[in-house]
Amino acid sequence: MKFGIVFEVSVPRPFRPGVEKMVVDNCIEQAVLADQLGFDQVWAVEHHFLEEISHCSAPEMLLAAIAMRTEQIRLGLGIAVCVPQFSHPARIAERAAMLDVLSGGRAEIGTGRSATWTELGGFAADPDETKKTWDEYVRAIPRMWTQPTYSHQGRSFSMPERAIVPKPLQDPHPPLWVAVTSPGTEVDAADRGLGCLGLVVGGMKRQEKTIATYRRRIQLCDPVGSFVNEQVNTVNFMYCHEDPAHAMKRGAELSDHFNYLAPQQLFVKEIYPTQSYATDGLFSALRQESTSSGDSMKIPDGIAIGDPESLIRSLKQWESIGVDRVVFILNSVETIPQAEVLDSLRLFAREVMPAFGHPPVAGSVPTSADEVA
């Protein structure tokens, strides 16, 4: 099993001058340490207009900055929103290829279509069309990377023959993924030979079924790219501390803040009824809870919050149902002090990662004591 981290770039109110820079600087510091500790990947999301929960509207720029400061860690761009009002597919291909060149061939590209009216409405996108535009994009982008020139007459975009440059450094091209939050999207991923980027935090039982469907179906795929990326990557929270009580306290603060902010957005189904956004995981959870009184939130099974032993147990469960990678949300609106986030990463690398076949951390990694000194 491989491990990574994911940045939402969530920014606490009030939005004082410099607060976004502080959050971005902290993300970069976390990514640099994760690289030194042997984490495999760092992802940066693409979100727009989502105050507090995600100020990460230009993830390729954040990842480029990380690329310049790291050596091994892979860089996950995404999900890149495959909707014309957000980005032309050639722009996605160009930005991803440049990231791949800058990083010496470490880019990975996630694709998706957004789930909020906050974002889709902000760009005046048509929610009925986003599945179709995503499909057209994921078939186009690998060809833009691998063909000397590209032209297209299509539904969501058309373009005359042009050389789309630069080309990615990786041969034949970076791995492609798709965000899987709605039931059935795992089939879309499998049919196209795409990696399954499971964005539903927790929900092991549901994920197990999704993964089994994905594994079965991908055997018969017609890949959109030059190779099949059969991998399952899930998103999880992570806070690791020797004292289980402290870990639970801090971890609950992290997940509670995230879970409080996420539903403040306006979901498509609330405002623009369409079968293209039938009940999905996040929204159905919101709807289910919306008729109850508001019980205090609990940390569900499978969440990587606790001492090293409990994290190993949780992650072994994910491994047993077929998860190849887990990427961790480390903080939300800076709830956890940066020094504690870094210590949590170090402890995870030292105590948890060896249980999954990762080599022990080299001795040269700076400790919190070094930072104080």
Place this chain on the structure above:
Amino acid sequence: MPDFGTLAVDAAGAPAVGPGGTQPGALTPATHPPGNCGSSGAGQLAVLPPALHPTSPPIAIWQLLQVEESPWGPFRLASIRVGARAATKSRSFLVNAFVDNPRAGAALRESWGFPCIEADVRLRVGHDRISGWASVAGAGCFDVELEDPTPIASGSVYYAPSMNLARTPRGTKLLQVDPEYLVKTVARGGAQVRHRPGAVDDRLAPTWPISATFATVDITLPAIRFVCDPDLPAAQGTENVTQTDS
């Protein structure tokens, strides 16, 4: 932490809800055309009580309900709601309600806290467009229109529970009204919403029509289960009243 509403809660104008709780009321069959619109963020904050967060982005829902059968006879209800969150839960805050049947208006006011005022409410259903409007004493308040209705799956539509400000034996509260909807048909189309300045809260002036739907539904208005202190965040100020009121 997201913004909270900034409304200075004034109980004087809120409906008085009697003691003893409420009994469910079945409204069947009903037609239900809401028009969804963006509205200004500052306006949305100003009309929401401090218990609630605004949605991001702010929205107002301009809604008409035509009920063929109810305990109070047929009636039409026009309402204006603001999209909100009670902590993490999807809600709509009821700002205005216009009803054309005094018995229904009294029942909705006294049992569920709808701030009903008597009005002329009309609905015109065509194949090319569906129009509705509300007027008081001959002066139009607002009108909504759905253009080019296209059938969509009945499971696609969602109605958030309503939060209604009312004077209760427990004090001034937000009543959570979460009707049960049995949706039979739904059509969606383009939305047009117009309001007469001064007739409804100008802070909710529609700025960006989003969608309109026309649904045929059976609605059951439930007994109130939860109430909320309008001046406290909903996560702190919500009470379950089903155990103590009868």
